[in-house]
Amino acid sequence: MRIFRDFETGENAPDDARLAEGSHLHANLAGVGAIVVLASARGGVGKSSITVNLAATLALTGRKVGILDADLNSPSIVAMLGMKPLRRMPAMEGIEPGAGPLGLRIAASNLLPEGEPAPMSFVDFDETPAARGNGGLVELGYSATLRRLLANTRFGMLDFLLIDLAPGLEQVYRIARLVPRASLVVISHPSELSSRAAKEALEFAANSSIAIIGIIENMAGFSCDGCHSVRPLMPQGALATLAREARVPMLERLPFDPRFAESSDRGTFFVREHAETPLAKQLIALAASLDHAGTTIRAERPEQV
Template sequence: MSEQCGGCPSQSQGCSPDSCGSKPLEALDPREEKLAKTLSRIKRLIVVLSGKGGVGKSTVAANLAVALSLAEKNVGLLDVDIHGPSVPRLFSLQGTQPHAETTHMEPVPWSKRLSLMSLGFMLPDAYQAVIWRGPVKMGAIRQFIEDVSWGELDYLVVDCPPGTGDEPLSVMQLLGQRAEAVIVTTPQAVAVDDVRRSVSFVHEMGNRVLGVVENMSGFVCSHCEQVTNIFSTGGGERLAAEMGVPFLGRIPLDPELARAGDEGYAFMKVHPEHPTAKAVQTVADAVLRG
């Protein structure tokens, strides 16, 4: 998919972290008013970030969204990874297209309480490269927020690509200072070094870090379910303590959780009593407590 548009017109004059949704509606132009109205119907905005790729961030975001929906919350999961959207596969919805009208799109329903949106639903070919610059990404992300009929949500969980570039910056600017960040790392120092920058990024944007999740913290044997620390452990917890933010919990590296992502079934729903599901539920409970 090639670049075809100039992105969000309102961005030509710049956008501060708290400019979206912070003004009285009568003071906004029509497009800002539409964004503010959409966000006003969402109680909490949870942005899942990581400064490092390959830490299982999308898996954490997807299972967190499922866990929140199983707690009888109305949840939207927005995948803003423009170049590598994962949500369609994680929910076995490849080839699904959202219903679109001239003024809005309907999110793809997964259950009564969980709806999804991803650029992956829009691509005619799953292997098609998306070649967009920053302003076009900003325009697409804005559309996914303001033009999708999310309805009344308790939570909107946003899965960002790794780093602190265009997509995370656009999301934090559009959502404003109500957005809270869940930051995912693995225990190794090489990951923690990069993830530390994500904590700093959120602080510089003026947003709250809800907490750090240490993913792939130990390996779960598929036969006896014993956990072995094939990597180091505790890196995420030490990072949280160093940066003065909450530690939300550890999720082990589990072959069954990886298989659930590959095959597109909801691990949290299928294996609710599994130790790894309980670890994810610990993170979800921390988010629910806020």
């Protein structure tokens, strides 16, 4: 299988080279006002489709927004935006973000350099004897690629950079290390199992540098066309209890609406296509909460780095 490190150089660069790239990363993001990470401990809870609709809503209200699809092995933002995977992103320096609809600036692993074969997989750690001899596991493709995307994509001046993570607690860990000034939104289903995983993500974030904006409950209930009520889809209560006990704001409890998945699949914006639905109205309210949080984050930034 092809793995990303086949196409990278300098993966085993000495620590000082990595540190230099780290400071390059912070300088590169200096023009970005608020960096918001959308995360979940479990997969398929709606991170990417919510990210896309929040980005669109913020852009429609005049905000400059970028999205980093940090799900390197299974990117979905490009398709959800109705963009074609482009092959024009140079791997190393001065990456021009993909031009998405509504002026969105997009970085993703499926926007690749002209002529580069697409990697099949991004690996995390090298467990070869050489690496073990080097004192243990050596970080390879995944974090290094994310770092390069963050350090080299010319996002320019943005009000928001939304980072759509792959599922998993380790993704929160990774992004917290790369972008300590990021703020976190955790997305979860209402179920006990999903809420338990969300709790771990929140606990991790509480022990790291990243600030927690709040929780989004997705697929909280079913809102059918013409229904005037929302029926539960899963056992209710666990996530609301978690939010209360952890003293983390419950930002929204979004209902299930089958047209949301249709819009994602077609690469169109649900919030525009079905603006009158309860789900769209709640997504628009969610974007307003995020915008408010972004204003606070920008105001509290000690310096423009």
